[in-house]
Amino acid sequence: MIHSFTFSPFQENTYVIADETTNEAVIIDPGCYEQIEKETLWRFIETHKLTVKYLLLTHAHLDHVFxxxxxxxxxxxxxxxxxxxxxxxxxxASRCALFGLRGYEPSEIDEFIQEGDQFLFGNTVLDTLFVPGHAPGHVAFVNHAEHYVVGGDVLFRGSVGRTDLPYCSYSDLMSSIRTKLYTLPDDYTVYPGHMAPTTIGREKQTNPYVKL
Incomplete structure (x- = not known):
């Protein structure tokens, strides 16, 4: 099961992925900013009796880590x-201050991840891809058994991640899409950090920024 929530003024997609045989789960990119959003996430976990095993971040822009x-x-x-x-x-914290966003609570990162790392919960496996460009350490999480990728802000339906922010790289982003995401099979669903899901095949054919 993969379930998405749209949180914060930035309309960011937070994902909960659960293994249906064991109810073990991961949370990816918790963009819950308001207290009611945090409680909405908690109630979903409680209602479905999920055991959260990992908190995974595709990248560290503020809307993905609130x-x-x-x-x-x-x-x-x-x-x-x-x-x-x-x-x-x-x-x-300083970026939140710049936007006038109050109440951000800093917290430590516990483990560093890199391409090739796997996250197992129940019978589900997520593989880590290194896809920099929108952010220098951007990663994506691929489920090959169920044919999907949680891609953060790399590839969108008809668009790509912005590269006008500090530490972005347009050339790295294009390379990540072409050499990492576009090498996945066409039927893989892309669950992005914003907006609706798409597929690898659709974006290869129609994405105006990078198509094959």
Whole structure:
């Protein structure tokens, strides 16, 4: 099971992926900013009787990490991020101040992840892909058995991640899409950090920014 929530003024997609045979789960990119959003996430976990095993971050932009401290405390899990994104993660509090966003609670990253790392929960396996460009340490999580990728802000339906922010790289983003995501089979669903899901095949054929 994969379930998405759209949180915060940035309309960020937070994902809960659960193994239906064991009810073990992961939370990816907790963008819950308001208390009611945090409680909505908690109630979903409680209602479905899920056991959260991991807190995974595709990258460290503020809209994807608002709820890190809450999730770690509420579910007793570690937070995982690629080390190259620590320069962004360590600056989240000041970025929140810049946007006039109050109440952000900093929290430590517990483990660094890199391409090739696997996360097992129940009978489900997520493989880690390194896909920098939108952020220097951006990663994506692929489920090959169920043919999907949780891609963060790399590839969207008809669009791509922005590269006008600090530490972004347009050339790295294009390379990540072409050499990592577009090498996945066409039927893989892409669950992005914003907006609706798409497929690898659709974007190869129609994405105006990078198509094959």
């Amino acid at each position: 709820g890190v401290a809450y999730v770690k405390r509420k579910f007793g899990v570690k937070a995982y991020l690629n080390q190259l994104d620590m320069v962004i993660y360590n600056d989240v």
